[in-house]
Amino acid sequence: MNVVLVEPEIPPNTGNVARLCAATGTVLHLIEPLGFELDDKQLKRAGMDYWQHVTWHRWRNWKCFADSLSPQARLWMIESNGPKRYDQARFLPGDYLVFGRETLGLPMTMLEAHRDGWLRIPMFNPMARSLNLSNCVAMVLFEALRQQGFNGETT
Numbered sequence: 001m002n003v004v005l006v007e008p009e010i011p012p013n014t015g016n017v018a019r020l021c022a023a024t025g026t027v028l029h030l031i032e033p034l035g036f037e038l039d040d041k042q043l044k045r046a047g048m049d050y051w052q053h054v055t056w057h058r059w060r061n062w063k064c065f066a067d068s069l070s071p072q073a074r075l076w077m078i079e080s081n082g083p084k085r086y087d088q089a090r091f092l093p094g095d096y097l098v099f100g101r102e103t104l105g106l107p108m109t110m111l112e113a114h115r116d117g118w119l120r121i122p123m124f125n126p127m128a129r130s131l132n133l134s135n136c137v138a139m140v141l142f143e144a145l146r147q148q149g150f151n152g153e154t155t
Contacts, residue, residue: 001024001026001027001091001093001094001095001097001141001144001145002026002027002028002029002094002095002096002097003017003020003021003026003027003028003029003096003097003099003137003141004029004031004065004075004096004097004098004099005017005028005029005030005031005099005133005137006031006062006098006099006100006101006106006110007031007032007033007034007035007100007101008030008034008035008036008101008102008133009034009035009036009101009102009103010035010036010102010133011035011036012134013102013132013133013134014030014034014036016134017133017134017137018050018051018054018056019050020134020137020138020141021054021055021056022050022051022053022054023050024141024142024145025152026141027055027056027057028054028055028056028057029056029057029059029065029096030056030057030058030059031059031061031062031065032058032059032060032061035101038058062110069096073094073096074092074094074095074096074117075095075096075098075114075117076089076091076095076096076097076098076117076119076140077098077106077110077111077114077117077118077119078097078098078099078119078120078121078136078140079099079100079105079106079111079118079119079120080105080120080121080123080130081120082111082118082119082120083115083118083120084118084119084120085119085120085121085122086119086120086121086139086140086143087143088119089117089119090147091143091144091147091148092148093148093151095144097137097140097141097144098114099133099136099137102130102133105130119140121136121139121140
């Protein structure tokens with residue numbers, strides 16, 4: 001699996017996602033601009049000593065990342081108001097789970113361009129604006145891994 005963070009802003013969230021990717025053997029893609037430096041103490045603290053176990057790529061922008069993908073790549077855009085819940089998708093190995101900035105999410109142009117892959121995480125309180133980015137990544141990634149039978153699990 002692949003997790004894509006588009007212009008992440010908060011170092012501890014990215015560190016937590018990196019740790020999650022290390023634990024699950026998931027490739028992490030960071031799309032610039034980043035809202036922090038990669039030597040940020042909070043980023044390293046949240047990722048602990050897991051960074052050395054993460055396969056990750058840094059991309060100058062969305063276009064550079066998108067241009068690197070094969071035409072068969074399956075991208076899932078996780079953002080509020082998606083037409084389908086994340087648990088209704090059928091994930092395959094090698095899929096890309098795409099998450100946007102903590103403050104703004106993914107751009108509408110990107111969502112419309114991938115409407116068939118636009119997924120939402122259900123929320124039950126209209127007063128709640130959003131969920132934490134690293135929690136969202138964990139929910140969707142583990143659903144994808146569950147659908148694949150947790151292949152490669154170590155106990």
